[in-house]
Amino acid sequence: MFDTVIHGGTIYTPEQSFVGDIGINGETIAEIKEGGGLEGTQVIDATNKCVFPGFIDPHVHIHLPFMGTNAIDDHESASKAALVGGTTTIIEMICPGSDDEPASAFTEWKDLAEDGCCCDYTFHLAVVRFDELAKEQLRKLVANEGVQSFKIFLAYKGALNISDENLLELMKLAKELGVTITAHCENAEAIDSKQKELLTEGKTGPEWHEPSRPRNVEAGGVQHLCEFAEQTGATVYVVHTSCGEAVSRAMEAKERGVDVTVEAVAPHLVLDKTYAERPNFEGAKFVMSPPLRDEEEHEALWNGLANGLVSTIGTDHAPFNFKGQKDMGTENFTLIPNGIPSIQERIDLVHTYGVCKGKIDSRTMVDVCSTNVAKQFNMFPRKGALVVGSDADIVVYDTDYVGTFKHEDGLSKIDYCGFEGMERKGRSDVVFLRGKVVAEQGKFVGETGSGIYLPR
Numbered sequence: 479m480f481d482t483v484i485h486g487g488t489i490y491t492p493e494q495s496f497v498g499d500i501g502i503n504g505e506t507i508a509e510i511k512e513g514g515g516l517e518g519t520q521v522i523d524a525t526n527k528c529v530f531p532g533f534i535d536p537h538v539h540i541h542l543p544f545m546g547t548n549a550i551d552d553h554e555s556a557s558k559a560a561l562v563g564g565t566t567t568i569i570e571m572i573c574p575g576s577d578d579e580p581a582s583a584f585t586e587w588k589d590l591a592e593d594g595c596c597c598d599y600t601f602h603l604a605v606v607r608f609d610e611l612a613k614e615q616l617r618k619l620v621a622n623e624g625v626q627s628f629k630i631f632l633a634y635k636g637a638l639n640i641s642d643e644n645l646l647e648l649m650k651l652a653k654e655l656g657v658t659i660t661a662h663c664e665n666a667e668a669i670d671s672k673q674k675e676l677l678t679e680g681k682t683g684p685e686w687h688e689p690s691r692p693r694n695v696e697a698g699g700v701q702h703l704c705e706f707a708e709q710t711g712a713t714v715y716v717v718h719t720s721c722g723e724a725v726s727r728a729m730e731a732k733e734r735g736v737d738v739t740v741e742a743v744a745p746h747l748v749l750d751k752t753y754a755e756r757p758n759f760e761g762a763k764f765v766m767s768p769p770l771r772d773e774e775e776h777e778a779l780w781n782g783l784a785n786g787l788v789s790t791i792g793t794d795h796a797p798f799n800f801k802g803q804k805d806m807g808t809e810n811f812t813l814i815p816n817g818i819p820s821i822q823e824r825i826d827l828v829h830t831y832g833v834c835k836g837k838i839d840s841r842t843m844v845d846v847c848s849t850n851v852a853k854q855f856n857m858f859p860r861k862g863a864l865v866v867g868s869d870a871d872i873v874v875y876d877t878d879y880v881g882t883f884k885h886e887d888g889l890s891k892i893d894y895c896g897f898e899g900m901e902r903k904g905r906s907d908v909v910f911l912r913g914k915v916v917a918e919q920g921k922f923v924g925e926t927g928s929g930i931y932l933p934r
Contacts, residue, residue, distance in 0.1 A: 480508055480518040482913065487524025487874060490531070490844050491864050500529065502870040505912035509866060522908055522915075524874045530844055531864050532566030532871025532911065533825055534851040537660075537717055537743060537792030539571050541590050544796070545815045546806065550891045551797045554594035557929055558922040559822035559889035564906035566871040566916075567598045567861050567932070568821070569851075571629055576606045581615040584623060588931060595929035596922070597911060598871070600855070602660050604629040608644040613651065620655045624933020626856050627658040627715070632665060632699045642706075649712035658855070659707070660715045663699030663724065664691055664768060673812050684761035687811050688751045688769035696768045697723040704731030704738055713737040715854065718794045720746045720768040722778030729787055739854055740787065742779045743794045744827050745770065745818040745896065753896075762804040763894055765814045766794065780837040789850045791828055795821035797892040818896040822888055827897065829877070829904040856934040870913040879905035887920060 480501035489498050489510060499516040501509040509516060540556045542549035551559075560568055570591065574583035584603060591599050603619065605612070605628050619625040628648065630640050640648070652659050673690045676682075681689075700716055707714045708731065716728055719740050728738050745766060750773040753764035764770055782788035796817025798804055807814030820827065828847060832838045838846075852862025859868050881902045885895035909917035916924030 480516060482520040482522065483516045483518030484522045484524050484529055484872060484874060485516070486514055487527045487529035489529045489864060490841065492849060495841070500864065500872065502910070502913045505870060507864060507866055507868050507870050510864060522874060526878070527907060528840060528875040528877060529864070530564070530873045530875055531848050531862055532873055532909070533564045533847045534567040534569070534857070534862055535560060535565045535792050535795070535821060535824065536569045536741060536790050536851045536855065537571070537794050538568045538821060539573070539794070539796040539817065541587055542573055542796055543575070544573070545813060547798065547803050547815055549797050549817070550799050550803065552594055552891070553591045554596060554926055555889060555891045556795065556797070556821055557594070557596040557599070561597050561909055561911065561924065562889060562906065562917040562920050562922055563822040564825040564873040564875065564909055565597065565821065566909065566911050567600070567857070569600050569602055569855060571604060572601050573604045574606055578607065579615060580605070580607070580612050580619060584619055584625070591929070591931065594927050596916065596924055596926055597929045598932055599929055600932040600934055601625065602627045602629040604631070605640065605648055608640065608648060616651065617655065620657055625657070626934040627660050628652060629660045629662070631662045632702065646706055646710065649706050649710040653710050653712045658713045658715050660717050661703050662718070663696060663703050663716055665695050665699050668695050677810065677812070682810050684759065684765050684807070684811050684814060685755040687754055687765045687814070688771070691767060691769060693721045693723050693771065696720060697727045700724045700727040701731070704728060704736050707731070707738060708734060708736050715739045715741065717741050718743045718746065718768060718792070719779070719788065721771050721775045722782070725778065725782050725787055739789045740782070741790045741792055742783065742788050743792045744820040744824045745794070747776060747779055747791070748827055748831050748900070749818070749896065750776070759805065759808060762807060762814050763800050763896060764818055765804070765811070765816055766796070766818045767816045780832060783832070783842060783846055784838050789846060790854065791824065791846045793820040793824050795819050797890050799893040801893060819890050819892045820896065822890060823883055823897055825906065826902050826904050830902055834903045857932060870910050872910040873906050874908040875904060876907040877904050879903065889922060
């Protein structure tokens with residue numbers, strides 16, 4: 479007799495899918511049986527539904543000081559939104575300032591997460607400061623806190639960007655420590671120059687955000703990163719890739735032996751740059767970096783996911799209110815805080831616009847939204863897989879659900895939904911975090927603060 483049995487659903491293990499039962503004892507999966515027949519104290523009927531491993535978001539911002547303000551979510555609101563959307567683990571970006579010590583930044587972010595995070599969590603640590611003290615602290619964080627990924631920005635001149643000299647040294651350190659470098663690939667100098675040019679010409683609205691950081695700047699950033707990785711042997715992971723040209727540069731490097739992985743994020747898969755061109759400053763809701771591109775880039779990214787060139791889908795969740803935050807840039811698009819929140823909507827967007835439209839299958843959705851992330855960032859098979867002994871992070875998914883995306887359904891504190899009114903097919907019906915039901919039919923039903931930190 480198991481504590482809980484999930485009965486009669488189509489179960490997606492790493493090797494296959496079949497109708498059967500999952501038995502849970504405590505926080506872990508105790509048995510998986512094709513055809514069913516398991517008995518439990520609690521039984522969840524998953525008939526005609528899919529049973530997926532809990533999804534993992536590899537790219538989240540919650541506590542984010544940015545452009546003179548701070549992201550509006552806290553760990554409680556963001557993690558509740560994640561869970562009702564089927565995401566049971568998040569990797570948050572720690573983004574210190576240029577004067578901050580890495581150790582104190584790590585402590586600050588971790589303390590905030592411990593205070594309210596309802597899903598499990600771990601971190602990428604952005605490296606902005608790179609003096610001798612910072613190097614010493616980075617080594618200790620890897621050794622003592624299980625930090626296994628750094629983040630670097632080839633953008634945001636004078637704020638977050640890292641010099642080539644420091645980038646080269648950081649890559650050597652990452653190679654030595656066995657740490658992955660996750661990278662925002664653009665070119666801080668080129669963007670700064672183009673932004674100044676556009677503003678001088680009186681082009682100040684959000685519609686000029688995309689022309690200020692065109693595709694060739696992003697693709698060039700990917701190439702630059704990969705050249706340094708080739709030189710040092712470092713493992714690199716390109717975040718929020720927005721266009722086919724950037725994917726191609728990464729794959730060219732991969733063919734040369736560079737250890738590079740490519741991530742897409744939900745907004746780039748379903749929204750295009752016309753959203754940021756909406757009148758009356760409405761376009762500010764859709765300003766993110768890299769920016770939304772032409773609709774043709776959707777196919778390049780979906781094809782990349784289908785054929786394995788793009789390995790993961792995150793969100794780059796960075797929630798800034800339209801009123802009171804985004805409107806800081808009313809007269810100057812460079813002052814609009816960047817971000818299109820999607821931590822709750824990600825899985826349903828991928829299912830609706832990927833699986834239901836035949837661009838990827840359900841197996842690929844599981845891989846790119848869960849399994850591949852767990853493997854890439856040293857959490858597999860504890861996370862990202864339905865196997866005996868793994869954490870019982872499980873999503874019973876109702877593929878027959880039909881609705882629309884609506885702000886009123888969101889648990890994030892953000893004051894708008896970037897996908898308002900768009901078609902929605904599928905919903906996480908029941909969500910388990912380490913054996914406990916934490917969300918049902920769009921409602922959070924777990925305990926606040928029940929998430930745990932995952933050293934990797």
